[in-house]
Amino acid sequence: MGKLSTLVSCLLLSLFVTAQDKITDSTSIPEPKVFVSNHQIMNGGKLIKYKAVASETYLKNKSGEPVASLWSVAYVQTGTTDTTKRPVTFVFNGGPGSASMWLQMGMFGPKLVKVDSDATKDDGAAPYTMVTNTHGILDLTDLVFIDPVGTGYSKVIGKGKVEDFWGLTQDANSVAQFMRHWATENNRWMSPKYIIGESFGTTRAAGVANALEGGGQNMALNGLILISQALDYAGSTSEHDNITSYLTYLPSMAATAWYHKKTGQGKSLDAFVQECRNFTYNTYAPALYKGSLLSATEKDNIAEQLSYFMGLEKAYILKSNLRVLMPRFQKQLLADEGLAVGRLDGRFMGDEVDKLSDGPHLGDPASYQISSAYTAALNHYFATDLNIKMDRPYLTSNGAIYGKWNWKPVPDGQGWEPSYVNVTRKLSETMRRNTGMKVMVANGYYDLICPFFDAEYTFSRNGIEREKIQMFYYEAGHMMYTHEPDLIKLATDVRTFLTN
Structure with a gap:
């Protein structure tokens, strides 16, 4: 009689636990609000x-x-x-x-x-x-x-x-x-x-x-x-050796440099951007694909034109081997003012603590502002x-x-x-x-x-x-x-x- 009682108790306990598990499973996910x-x-x-x-x-x-x-x-x-x-x-x-x-x-x-x-x-x-x-x-x-x-x-x-x-x-x-x-x-x-x-x-x-x-x-x-x-x-990833990105980013760099009055003054934004489009397709792309096969004269000429569109010093562009990464452009465009331009929106400017970092170190001012x-x-x-x-x-x-x-x-x-x-x-x-x-x-x-x-x-x-x-x-x-x-x-x- 004692064993039977124990067996019944265990069975009831087992059923109770199983029922509780089912309740828990069904109620652990409440009704959507x-x-x-x-x-x-x-x-x-x-x-x-x-x-x-x-x-x-x-x-x-x-x-x-x-x-x-x-x-x-x-x-x-x-x-x-x-x-x-x-x-x-x-x-x-x-x-x-x-x-x-x-x-x-x-x-x-x-x-x-x-x-x-x-x-x-x-x-x-x-x-x-x-x-x-x-x-x-x-x-x-x-x-x-x-x-x-x-x-x-x-x-x-x-x-x-x-x-x-x-x-x-x-x-x-x-x-x-x-x-x-x-x-x-x-x-x-x-x-x-x-x-x-x-x-x-x-x-x-x-x-x-x-x-x-x-x-x-x-x-x-x-x-x-x-x-x-x-x-x-490929066109929105500014990384070393990604030729596509050097091309796709250049007109936006030119537009941003125009906005901050670093270049293109006296021309409308649309006209300056179109000029940069033409240069990108017809001159910059072939130069990038020639790479080190460019003569010193050709390279100097391309750097001169890039300086005109980017609003950066020609010497800096030559040091960059005609390839300026976007974070560096953000930091360099207004370097004389100690400011970095935004990534999401180049109109924004951030006052950086470290004026020499390779790209903005505080984050994107177009975001945090x-x-x-x-x-x-x-x-x-x-x-x-x-x-x-x-x-x-x-x-x-x-x-x-x-x-x-x-x-x-x-x-x-x-x-x-x-x-x-x-x-x-x-x-x-x-x-x-x-x-x-x-x-x-x-x-x-x-x-x-x-x-x-x-x-x-x-x-x-x-x-x-x-x-x-x-x-x-x-x-x-x-x-x-x-x-x-x-x-x-x-x-x-x-x-x-x-x-x-």
Whole structure:
């Protein structure tokens, strides 16, 4: 009787523990959080009433188990009777490792934060100025801002692993999965669909457009808006012996030198940039490929012309062997003033402690002079306007992602020899399969990380049908919308792109 009692007790305990395990497994992942609020705004001369839906979406694996929580903020017009005529635009930033804060609080969201338009002042400390986005596009399209896994409030959950999302292909697949889910949940499969991506977000956009063609749920996009494109990294990687980068960066160096009045005075920016384009294609490229086969006279002549375009001393260019890396240009252009120019935007200037370092050592002034304002504004906006309350901080950027990022464009187990990332051919193939998809490319003249000439070089090759690409230029940098006149111009150009 004692043994039987013990056996029954053990059995009951076992059942209790098993039941507890099941309860723990089912409750360890809480229900996704959703915050809904109603608003109105004047955009395009119309009063638009809309609801803001800030929410977690659980991405699931093939077994139907949640593996990631993806955060998004959707702005959807209320009272829409025919969604087939109401576009939806999905928006994200780059990195990899950046949340969608920049495009949301700087360009397309209902509220914007103001920083110095002329890039002459640091953002300082709180409080910061926020304004209603009267140049927004909510009269034309609903907007869904996406934070990829590891950014914003997005994170892996359950059996998910970061390596399932932190990679070129994995990232694109997860965003494509979210877009299909969102379209299904909101009955928007018949709505026109666009993507707006910035920087690496343009790399992602090309990957997502391609990924949406597969998976048994083909979703064709109506268009891509690529802000500060980064499709072929050979042209945006300033490294020794990368000949492509010396060519693609030169016109941006010339534009920046012109802006700081180091060269090209008496000429318009457009005229000076065109002069540099011609030199780059017709003179500089052959010289770089000749290398040490150049005669001393030829080399001296090229250095003279480079000095004219870069605004740097001829002797410095000769010491650089006609090849000036971007970080050195940033430090050297205003060396006589002890300043370094920004990388994201060459208009910005930073006062460096070490005046002789090989490149800026304080970081990028185009980033650190505005990031506090953007971060504070987004957190304030989420808490006060959208009434969001989360149990974790919003990561505007996540430095852990880049070091673990898988850049391989092929599946695991398949051989691949490292090279510069290039998704342009993938985009060209997608455009040929989806002949209705149009592409807008926005370029900042003073962008010293994703140069405008690289965009021209990229889209003139790789099988791209050049006549289907619409190029636009702005007198600012990577985030051209920090410059008030260009925010207005970009908004107008996007509006034209969407309506035509």
